[in-house]
Amino acid sequence: MKHRVHWMAIACGLIAGILFLRPVSSTAAASPDPEVIRIAAVAMQSAGKPGYMAAAQYVSEDQKLLAELQKRHVRLEWVPVSPTSVAALVNENFTSHRIDFAFYGDLPSIILNASGFQTRLVAPGNLGNNVYLVVPPASTAKSIADLKGKRIALHRGRPWEVSFGKLVASNGLKVTDFKIVNLNPQAGASALVAGSVDAFFTLDDAYLLSDKNVGRIIWSSQRAPLDWKMRAELWGTREFVEQHPELTQLLVNADLRAVAWISQEQHRSRYIKDLADRYGYPESVVQRDSENANVSWKDYWSPLYTPSVTQHYEAVAAYARSAGLIRTDVDVKTLIVPKFVDAGLKELSLGNYWVARATP
Amino acid sequence: MSGNTSAAAANSGPSLLSDLEIRRIDWSRLRVLGVLISPLLLLVAWTLVVRAHWFTEQILVPPSAVLEAFAEVWDSGELPDGLKISLYRLVIGFALGSVGGVALGTLLATSRQAQIYIGPTFNALRQVPTLALTPMFILLFGIGETLKVVIILKSTLFPVAIATLEAVRNIPRQYLEVGRAFRLRPWMQFRRIIFPASIPPILTGVRIALGRSWMVLVAVELLAADTGIGQMMEIGRQMLRIDIVMVGVIITGLIGFSLDRGLRLLEWAMLPWKRR
Amino acid sequence: MGDAALEAALMRTVVRVLQSLRGWILPALLLGLWEYTSHRDAAHAYAFVPLEQVLAALSERLSDGDLLHNLEGSLLRASLGLLSGVVFGIGVGALMATSTIALTLINPIYQSIRQVPLLGLTPLLGLWMGNGETAKVFIIALASFYPMVLNTYEGLRNVDTRYREVGYVYGFRRFQLFRRVLLPASLPSLFTGLQQAVPMAWIAAVGGELLFNVGAGLGNLMMQAETGARMDVIIVCTASITVLGIAMSYLASLLSAHALRWRQ
Numbered sequence: 001m002k003h004r005v006h007w008m009a010i011a012c013g014l015i016a017g018i019l020f021l022r023p024v025s026s027t028a029a030a031s032p033d034p035e036v037i038r039i040a041a042v043a044m045q046s047a048g049k050p051g052y053m054a055a056a057q058y059v060s061e062d063q064k065l066l067a068e069l070q071k072r073h074v075r076l077e078w079v080p081v082s083p084t085s086v087a088a089l090v091n092e093n094f095t096s097h098r099i100d101f102a103f104y105g106d107l108p109s110i111i112l113n114a115s116g117f118q119t120r121l122v123a124p125g126n127l128g129n130n131v132y133l134v135v136p137p138a139s140t141a142k143s144i145a146d147l148k149g150k151r152i153a154l155h156r157g158r159p160w161e162v163s164f165g166k167l168v169a170s171n172g173l174k175v176t177d178f179k180i181v182n183l184n185p186q187a188g189a190s191a192l193v194a195g196s197v198d199a200f201f202t203l204d205d206a207y208l209l210s211d212k213n214v215g216r217i218i219w220s221s222q223r224a225p226l227d228w229k230m231r232a233e234l235w236g237t238r239e240f241v242e243q244h245p246e247l248t249q250l251l252v253n254a255d256l257r258a259v260a261w262i263s264q265e266q267h268r269s270r271y272i273k274d275l276a277d278r279y280g281y282p283e284s285v286v287q288r289d290s291e292n293a294n295v296s297w298k299d300y301w302s303p304l305y306t307p308s309v310t311q312h313y314e315a316v317a318a319y320a321r322s323a324g325l326i327r328t329d330v331d332v333k334t335l336i337v338p339k340f341v342d343a344g345l346k347e348l349s350l351g352n353y354w355v356a357r358a359t360p
Numbered sequence: 361m362s363g364n365t366s367a368a369a370a371n372s373g374p375s376l377l378s379d380l381e382i383r384r385i386d387w388s389r390l391r392v393l394g395v396l397i398s399p400l401l402l403l404v405a406w407t408l409v410v411r412a413h414w415f416t417e418q419i420l421v422p423p424s425a426v427l428e429a430f431a432e433v434w435d436s437g438e439l440p441d442g443l444k445i446s447l448y449r450l451v452i453g454f455a456l457g458s459v460g461g462v463a464l465g466t467l468l469a470t471s472r473q474a475q476i477y478i479g480p481t482f483n484a485l486r487q488v489p490t491l492a493l494t495p496m497f498i499l500l501f502g503i504g505e506t507l508k509v510v511i512i513l514k515s516t517l518f519p520v521a522i523a524t525l526e527a528v529r530n531i532p533r534q535y536l537e538v539g540r541a542f543r544l545r546p547w548m549q550f551r552r553i554i555f556p557a558s559i560p561p562i563l564t565g566v567r568i569a570l571g572r573s574w575m576v577l578v579a580v581e582l583l584a585a586d587t588g589i590g591q592m593m594e595i596g597r598q599m600l601r602i603d604i605v606m607v608g609v610i611i612t613g614l615i616g617f618s619l620d621r622g623l624r625l626l627e628w629a630m631l632p633w634k635r636r
Numbered sequence: 637m638g639d640a641a642l643e644a645a646l647m648r649t650v651v652r653v654l655q656s657l658r659g660w661i662l663p664a665l666l667l668g669l670w671e672y673t674s675h676r677d678a679a680h681a682y683a684f685v686p687l688e689q690v691l692a693a694l695s696e697r698l699s700d701g702d703l704l705h706n707l708e709g710s711l712l713r714a715s716l717g718l719l720s721g722v723v724f725g726i727g728v729g730a731l732m733a734t735s736t737i738a739l740t741l742i743n744p745i746y747q748s749i750r751q752v753p754l755l756g757l758t759p760l761l762g763l764w765m766g767n768g769e770t771a772k773v774f775i776i777a778l779a780s781f782y783p784m785v786l787n788t789y790e791g792l793r794n795v796d797t798r799y800r801e802v803g804y805v806y807g808f809r810r811f812q813l814f815r816r817v818l819l820p821a822s823l824p825s826l827f828t829g830l831q832q833a834v835p836m837a838w839i840a841a842v843g844g845e846l847l848f849n850v851g852a853g854l855g856n857l858m859m860q861a862e863t864g865a866r867m868d869v870i871i872v873c874t875a876s877i878t879v880l881g882i883a884m885s886y887l888a889s890l891l892s893a894h895a896l897r898w899r900q
Contacts, residue, residue: 092600194498
């Protein structure tokens with residue numbers, strides 16, 4: 001009897017020890033360089049290799065960055081995130097200290113910061129992705145007002161929900177005037193085709209539906225004010241950004257190099273082709289999605305911190321609060337950290353390349 | 361794993377009857393308490409770990425937060441509504457599936473023709489995992505109630521049909537011969553002989569099917585639903601409200617547990633001659 | 637005389653062949669119905685893709701290696717999860733069968749966690765273990781764990797008391813008793829558990845891929861297909877998943893039959 005008790009106790013102790021000690025990954029080690037920087041970015045998997053969205057892909061291929069990091073014995077680790085539910089996945093990764101940076105969207109970042117975990121916006125992304133309102137081909141609806149009271153498939157907590165909020169508000173309506181069906185983009189597309197919902201609000205996968213004649217786009221943010229688009233930026237945890245500013249600077253520089261390359265008109269078609277290949281979308285879809293009437297290709301990619309960025313986020317935070325997605329207010333000003341981009345632009349002699357746009 | 365006092369019986373103690381009785385009483389009392397020991401320990405450990413801040417708040421929410429979240433979703437109506445809807449779907453799909461399964465199983469077991477014509481298709485379809493069918497079904501049926509009921513139907517029908525098949529096949533020949541000797545019509549044969557003789561395995565099959573169907577329903581609601589308890593968990597996840605997610609996990613567990621116990625009780629009540 | 641006999645034999649074979657085809661009537665009818673629906677209009681063709689398209693998608697996916705790559709991914713993950721789940725399941729089951737303290741402590745927790753729909757745990761697991769391979773393998777292991785524990789426990793518990801008595805007569809100590817008597821006697825149960833665990837593990841593998849993050853896997857391929865609403869690829873995936881599931885179950889039963897052949 002006695003030795004049995006002892007043996008059980010040891011076993012319990014071991015199990016408890018393993019369980020408790022495992023996931024505690026190093027939070028905030030003191031300032032010496034970490035061994036690895038982990039970045040999450042939206043990716044599609046094709047033929048075994050992940051292809052990252054937008055600038056992230058070029059940052060991942062940036063040789064200068066890798067060389068610099070190697071000098072400091074720091075590895076760069078990319079965490080691909082499925083487009084199905086970027087928001088939840090990245091936020092979970094942040095809170096469990098599995099990543100230090102992420103290229104992801106505006107609303108999820110606000111949700112994350114509202115929950116108490118702090119991140120910082122270290123490099124703005126492009127002006128934003130376009131969003132679309134799709135209805136079945138047989139539908140008579142011509143605008144959002146026609147859909148009042150109807151069922152709309154919209155993935156909640158994703159950045160384009162804010163765009164939806166703006167569209168709705170501009171028509172004098174409220175989000176609660178609709179029956180929002182919370183479906184990820186795949187299920188939303190299926191639901192539209194099967195007739196379970198009357199409309200679907202999503203990104204450029206809308207073209208895939210309209211090209212197959214199973215959906216009709218009745219509104220797109222291409223006709224709307226520029227800041228209605230959903231934004232995605234480079235975010236870093238507050239800890240990392242404060243404790244390793246030099247590494248953050250290296251990363252931001254790589255991002256700026258990528259963006260400067262993409263923003264040149266002669267690289268535009270190459271960029272579109274690359275993106276289409278990586279995502280498995282037809283090139284025409286990416287092409288159409290990239291057409292924005294009121295802004296030049298170069299300015300579209302401007303990483304400058306204009307007041308419109310701050311305003312955009314204040315609107316996002318206000319929306320999140322009013323939609324009940326967050327319970328505390330977020331001070332947007334603390335999230336914005338322009339110094340890395342400023343320093344980077346100087347270092348790369350890009351100081352005059354972009355001119356701050358007048359607010360739209 | 362029903363508790364039994366065979367352990368106590370095996371330790372044959374002193375021969376005095378009263379002593380043995382006392383031993384037995386102690387054991388059963390301990391057993392009742394014993395069920396509570398580990399959950400309590402777990403609860404205590406949980407609270408301690410949260411207090412010690414070994415994990416960030418967002419990862420491991422304290423039990424108190426879970427309770428608060430429970431109150432929150434209960435008051436807002438989200439939980440009661442979600443529960444009602446999920447259970448409603450389960451019951452409908454399950455009822456249809458069980459009845460259909462028993463009918464199909466009996467048919468396959470008793471009719472040679474059915475075996476030949478329907479058998480192969482049945483065997484092929486039953487191997488398809490219900491979850492793998494979900495994307496296909498979503499495209500075919502949309503994301504409304506039809507989808508969920510169809511999925512639960514599929515997930516219930518086949519296990520119940522198979523259990524019925526086995527049960528009916530294993531009815532001792534003598535019973536069936538009695539039925540034939542009495543020249544009973546097929547329906548009377550079914551009602552008086554086949555059905556009662558095959559209930560125990562069928563009920564077990566039904567119980568297992570229920571557990572699986574509940575699991576599949578929650579999975580489908582996580583993937584593609586507008587309402588229901590799975591959906592409540594998914595929205596909670598998207599808003600980074602892990603406390604809501606935990607409420608969902610606990611509730612779905614409790615429901616699964618109650619469903620299982622409920623059916624066991626039914627088994628026990630319906631089969632007095634089989635009580636263990 | 638010979639001719640008549642030959643003719644009769646021929647007729648018999650023809651009849652036999654026709655008879656064996658009877659099982660195919662229903663599937664053929666269903667497929668025909670499907671094909672008919674798919675040619676009705678664009679919306680129907682979208683969901684009920686014509687069968688030629690399905691076959692085309694199959695060859696397309698096979699040729700660009702996508703299907704095989706994802707298939708390997710799923711299989712690998714499932715095997716890993718299955719192995720860990722089975723090993724742990726046997727361990728814990730044995731523990732509960734031999735030690736009353738372990739039983740009292742572990743049983744309540746086991747019974748309650750078992751009731752939580754596995755895939756409902758994904759949000760929590762995603763948070764605690766990340767959304768990558770670890771979490772996926774864990775879910776698979778958990779799915780195989782449950783039946784293994786149950787069957788190991790029952791198997792060990794139900795070992796005929798006569799065998800135990802023989803062990804006592806031989807003067808075996810606890811561990812020897814376990815190794816020489818209990819374990820072999822409970823092998824049939826263990827293999828029943830294995831056969832139950834295999835389909836559960838496979839379902840958990842696919843389900844996990846549907847709910848967790850990117851990676852190589854048939855579930856992931858299906859999700860990608862769903863984005864582009866490519867029903868043909870979805871059907872190919874579903875079929876592959878089914879076929880592999882059947883193959884794995886069959887392998888498990890072969891293994892069981894082989895290991896238990898001394899019982900026949």
